[in-house]
Amino acid sequence: MTATYTFDVFSSLDGFGSVSGGDWGGYWGKQGPELLDHRLGLYEENQRMVFGANTFRAFAGMLATSTEESEVRDPWVTRMINLPLTVVSSTLEEPLDWADATVVSGDAVDVITRLKEESDVPLRSHGSLSLNRALMAAGLVDRVQVTLFPVITGENGSEPIFEGAADFDLELLEQRTLDGRTQELIYRPTMH
Numbered sequence: 001m002t003a004t005y006t007f008d009v010f011s012s013l014d015g016f017g018s019v020s021g022g023d024w025g026g027y028w029g030k031q032g033p034e035l036l037d038h039r040l041g042l043y044e045e046n047q048r049m050v051f052g053a054n055t056f057r058a059f060a061g062m063l064a065t066s067t068e069e070s071e072v073r074d075p076w077v078t079r080m081i082n083l084p085l086t087v088v089s090s091t092l093e094e095p096l097d098w099a100d101a102t103v104v105s106g107d108a109v110d111v112i113t114r115l116k117e118e119s120d121v122p123l124r125s126h127g128s129l130s131l132n133r134a135l136m137a138a139g140l141v142d143r144v145q146v147t148l149f150p151v152i153t154g155e156n157g158s159e160p161i162f163e164g165a166a167d168f169d170l171e172l173l174e175q176r177t178l179d180g181r182t183q184e185l186i187y188r189p190t191m192h
Helices: 033-044 053-065 075-080 108-118 129-137
Strands: 005-012 016-019 048-052 085-088 101-104 123-126 143-149 157-160 168-178 182-191
Touching (some): 048 053, 048 108, 053 085, 108 123, 108 129
Parallel strands (some): 005 123, 005 143, 048 085, 085 101
Antiparallel strands (some): 005 016, 016 157, 143 182
16 A cells, blocks of 8 residues: 655645745735644644755745744644655755755656655655646645635746646545635546
8 A cells, every 4th residue: 555645735826836025924924823723733643744855945944044933933834844854856965954854866756656655654745846746747646735825926926836737637525714714625636
């Protein structure tokens, strides 16, 4: 039996993973206690994180420049950075500034295929857009978990989540509303 792989991503309503200007912040200013508690619950489970090199660098940079009061240090993020991590990269080398990180070079599809076969815990990737688009195209993503924030970032949106992705049909597995405004949608993707 292979480990399940979840592509976990934050999104604006118009499909952007982040912003390149303005004063939005990491949650577009829409985080609330229910969202933060739910996220902490997701990351309390035993699991292995999977990042590409760019996402690892982004997290490492944000953590290095953040204060203890910063949203970058929210309890769920603190829990996430203490989980085991596999970074798929041909440019990074160990040791990494992460509690339990392993760098694996090679084709991401081959690396994750092997990891899914060998892992005794579920796999989760938060962000890592290009990595996860490639893994979806290879049929390796079991669940796409989109946390949809109630904003449109037409002027400042950056990193279109599914830009250049293949076509997929999505089966809705779970849905919830957090803090009366933010939607979490969990889908099973299949190639169309």
